Structure formats: C-alpha cells, structure tokens
Amino acid sequence: ADRVDPIRDWSVRRTYLAGDxxxxxxxxxxxxxxxxxxxxxxxxxxxxxxxxxxxxxxxxxxxxxxxxxxxxxxxxxxxxxxxxxxxxxxxxxxxxxxxxxxxxxxxxxxxxxxxxxxxxxxxxxxxxxxxxxxxxxxxxxxxxxxxxxxxxxxKGAYERPLDDGRTVLPAGGGRVTELVARPLLAAHWPA
Incomplete structure (x- = not known):
C-alpha cells in the first residue's frame, strides 16, 4: 500500500524555483x-x-x-x-x-x-x-x-562556494543556513 509521507508532501508543496x-x-x-x-x-x-x-x-x-x-x-x-x-x-x-x-x-x-x-x-x-x-x-x-x-x-538556497584564501570549496558556504535556517527549522519542525 502507498503510504503518505507528510514531510515529503510538505517539501514538494513548499519548494519553489525563482523561475516560477x-x-x-x-x-x-x-x-x-x-x-x-x-x-x-x-x-x-x-x-x-x-x-x-x-x-x-x-x-x-x-x-x-x-x-x-x-x-x-x-x-x-x-x-x-x-x-x-x-x-x-x-x-x-x-x-x-x-x-x-x-x-x-x-x-x-x-x-x-x-x-x-x-x-x-x-x-x-x-x-x-x-x-x-x-x-x-x-x-x-x-x-x-x-x-x-x-x-x-x-529561505533561498543556491550553490555558494567558500573561498578561504587558500582554496575554494564549491559548496562550502552558507553560514546563514547553518547558523539560522537549520536551527530554526529544527526547533519548529524537527521531523
């Protein structure tokens, strides 16, 4: 039987592209x-x-x-x-x-x-x-x-390279995601 996955359903409904x-x-x-x-x-x-x-x-x-x-x-x-x-x-x-x-x-x-x-x-x-x-x-x-x-x-998301002066990590940036968005989501939507 097909199970409804409320998290996946929410994510699909609430994920947008700028081009939309x-x-x-x-x-x-x-x-x-x-x-x-x-x-x-x-x-x-x-x-x-x-x-x-x-x-x-x-x-x-x-x-x-x-x-x-x-x-x-x-x-x-x-x-x-x-x-x-x-x-x-x-x-x-x-x-x-x-x-x-x-x-x-x-x-x-x-x-x-x-x-x-x-x-x-x-x-x-x-x-x-x-x-x-x-x-x-x-x-x-x-x-x-x-x-x-x-x-x-x-919260927007895009590839954000991190350049530390020695090397560039292709997807290593995103302090706001790590310091704000993820903790906010974890606090209000832990699943």
Whole structure:
C-alpha cells in the first residue's frame, strides 16, 4: 500500500524555483503591501553597487516590485556606503539604529536592526557579497511570500562556494543556513 509521507508532501508543496515567479505578476500580488529589500553589508564595496544597481534597475524602475531598497552598513572601513548610495540604495549606518540597545559589528546585528530602519510589510534579506547576482534571487523569495497564503518565512538556497584564501570549496558556504535556517527549522519542525 502507498503510504503518505507528510514531510515529503510538505517539501514538494513548499519548494519553489525563482523561475516560477514573474516580477510583473508579483506587483499585482503585493495587494497594497510594501516590500523592503535589505542588504546587510560590511566592507563589500566591490559587490554591493552591482547588486543595488541591478535591483533598482529591474525591480524598482522597470517593474515597481521593491518599494524600499536599503543597505545596512555594519561599520565598513571601505567605500561600501558610498558605492551603495551612488547605485541607488538608502544607506543606514548600523550604529545609528536603536543606539540605546548597543551595537555589535556583524551580520546578525545588521539584520535585526534593519527591521527598525525599514517600513515594509514584507522584508527580504539578500547577501551583499554575491559575485554572480541575479534579481531573480529577490523574486524567488518574494514569490511564495506574496502568492502563497500561510507562507510567512522563506529561505533561498543556491550553490555558494567558500573561498578561504587558500582554496575554494564549491559548496562550502552558507553560514546563514547553518547558523539560522537549520536551527530554526529544527526547533519548529524537527521531523
């Protein structure tokens, strides 16, 4: 007899590809909600401008999907803030957000503080150090959030090489997956 596997069934129903969603369709699916895209950044002047420019061109100007494009600068000592601003992002210094609660350099601090620095009903976090960025990364995350009732959290997945300066591991990256997504899923969905 065929057994129903609820975990496999859920996984099949809740796994999406960025190509499943067209940005034009997502604009209508916003239904009055504001979309904020946040890029936490620390010393990312070589990549953040290209990412911001691509998002602004494709998903702010061509298709009005993103309402707010913000770079949270986590104490960069390079030109990250200037490059991001020149490319069209609103740049917020991490230390200027909720200063009474302290300020610890790092991505986690930039992420949670960004919630106080933005006003979107839907917030998407994108990495600011990607070398082969595609605006479809944003639409792939927004698609389920805007079109699937009950979906309130989405985590993207893609091959992320880890370059430690000596060698490149083809699939060795993904700190957020290991430090946030897996523990979150384990806590709320251990099966």
């Amino acid at each position: 969603f067209r940005s034009e369709d997502l604009v209508a699916a916003k239904a009055g909600r504001r979309v904020s895209v946040v890029l936490p950044a620390r010393n990312e002047e070589s990549t953040v401008g290209v990412i911001v420019a691509a998002l602004r061109s494709e998903l702010v100007e061509r298709v009005p999907l993103i309402d707010e494009l913000v770079v949270i600068d986590s104490h960069s000592v390079d030109g990250t803030a200037e490059v991001a601003r020149a490319a069209g992002a609103r740049v917020v210094a991490q230390g200027d957000v909720l200063p009474a609660l302290g300020d610890v350099p790092g991505k986690g601090e930039a992420l949670w503080k960004s919630l106080a620095a933005t006003d979107g009903d839907v917030v998407v976090f994108l990495d600011s150090d990607l070398r082969e960025f595609d605006p479809a990364f944003a639409t792939g995350l927004l698609g389920p959030l805007l079109t699937e009732p009950g979906v309130v959290f989405c």
